[in-house]
Amino acid sequence: MDQKLILFTLVGMMAVTYIPRLLPALTLSSRELPPVIVKWLSYVPTAVLSAMLVPSLIAPEGSISLGFDNIYFWVAIPTFAVAMFTRNFFGTVAVGMGLVAAVRYFL
Amino acid sequence: MESVISSSKNKYDAVLMSAIKQALPIVLGYLPVGFAYGVLARKAGLSIDNTVLMSLIVFAGSAQFIAVGLLASGASALSVIITTFIVNLRHLLMSAALSPYLKKWTKLELAIFSFQLTDESFAVHSTRFSNGDMSKSETYLINSIAQAAWVGGTVLGIFSSTLITDVKPMGLDYALPAMFIALLIFQIKDKSHVIVGLTTGILSTALVLGGSGQWNVIIATLIGATLGVAISWTRN
Numbered sequence: 086m087d088q089k090l091i092l093f094t095l096v097g098m099m100a101v102t103y104i105p106r107l108l109p110a111l112t113l114s115s116r117e118l119p120p121v122i123v124k125w126l127s128y129v130p131t132a133v134l135s136a137m138l139v140p141s142l143i144a145p146e147g148s149i150s151l152g153f154d155n156i157y158f159w160v161a162i163p164t165f166a167v168a169m170f171t172r173n174f175f176g177t178v179a180v181g182m183g184l185v186a187a188v189r190y191f192l
Numbered sequence: 193m194e195s196v197i198s199s200s201k202n203k204y205d206a207v208l209m210s211a212i213k214q215a216l217p218i219v220l221g222y223l224p225v226g227f228a229y230g231v232l233a234r235k236a237g238l239s240i241d242n243t244v245l246m247s248l249i250v251f252a253g254s255a256q257f258i259a260v261g262l263l264a265s266g267a268s269a270l271s272v273i274i275t276t277f278i279v280n281l282r283h284l285l286m287s288a289a290l291s292p293y294l295k296k297w298t299k300l301e302l303a304i305f306s307f308q309l310t311d312e313s314f315a316v317h318s319t320r321f322s323n324g325d326m327s328k329s330e331t332y333l334i335n336s337i338a339q340a341a342w343v344g345g346t347v348l349g350i351f352s353s354t355l356i357t358d359v360k361p362m363g364l365d366y367a368l369p370a371m372f373i374a375l376l377i378f379q380i381k382d383k384s385h386v387i388v389g390l391t392t393g394i395l396s397t398a399l400v401l402g403g404s405g406q407w408n409v410i411i412a413t414l415i416g417a418t419l420g421v422a423i424s425w426t427r428n
Binding site: 086088090091092093094095096097098099101102103105106107108109110111113114115118121123124125126127128129130131132133134135136137138139140141142143144147148149157160161164165168169172173174175177178179180181182183184185186187189190 | 217218220221224225228236237238239241242245246249250251252254255258259263269272273274276277278279280281282283284285286287288290291292294295297299302303305306307309311312360361362363364365366367368369370371372373374375376377378379380384385388389390392393394395396397400401408409412413416417418419420421424
């Protein structure tokens with residue numbers, strides 16, 4: 086890997102991460118957005134997280150796989166339950182990783 | 193004079209203790225995930241410097257994992273940057289949501305605060321600010337403790353990466369999906385969010401299977417969020 090190219094990539098990543106974090110706080114504190122935009126933006130976190138998550142769970146190798154060999158999918162079910170009932174970020178991540186480790190160890 | 197110094201020291205200690213207490217759940221979440229990132233970045237072939245630097249200057253968990261995956265698969269710098277932009281675009285909403293509370297802050301103060309705005313710090317600050325808890329020093333402390341945990345986790349992961357030959361037995365490769373599951377569940381406010389989540393997820397998968405490359409995330413998100421607006425319209 087060309088580490089210099091990665092360094093440039095990192096600087097680019099910083100810019101495109103920082104600008105969306107900064108611009109609204111800097112510009113919006115004095116004005117109101119149209120309600121439809123506010124509403125649309127309120128669905129973005131749900132949509133973007135699902136768009137990233139679901140393919141990695143049901144098609145981790147690039148094709149649909151819901152058999153028991155796809156532990157990503159099956160572990161997701163109890164992990165979802167833990168997130169829903171405990172509302173605990175750390176607990177959810179720990180249970181997900183722990184279950185994947187346990188399944189790989191015992192099966 | 194002495195009493196003034198000791199009382200201001202006590203006040204500082206109280207702010208520090210309060211910040212540590214509020215940052216603790218973030219720290220507990222960031223340490224293992226940062227650790228997983230550090231291991232995976234080294235395994236993917238990033239140098240130690242670049243691995244730490246990403247946690248210092250980008251500081252965005254999911255984007256860092258995705259960038260590492262893309263770099264390992266030989267993706268171009270431009271596609272990594274565009275994907276990062278798409279993945280982190282959600283912070284636009286978080287920054288917008290906090291902006292009403294930040295009216296009295298100077299531009300420099302906003303610039304420092306925004307740099308450390310993450311999903312988790314957003315969750316903490318939106319609760320604090322709405323309770324009228326607007327201490328700037330406490331806000332900065334919470335953010336800095338959180339990022340210190342992220343960078344600390346990264347460094348521990350780098351040190352461990354030579355000892356860990358395979359991340360799979362530890363389930364470290366599941367840190368990102370598990371983190372997304374938690375953050376997604378925290379976003380679900382009503383039935384319309386469930387519908388948007390399911391539809392966007394299925395659409396995104398269909399796009400991947402159809403050969404969309406990394407564009408599945410932005411295309412599915414644009415359609416999914418628009419669907420959300422449509423649902424909320426038909427309901428009212």
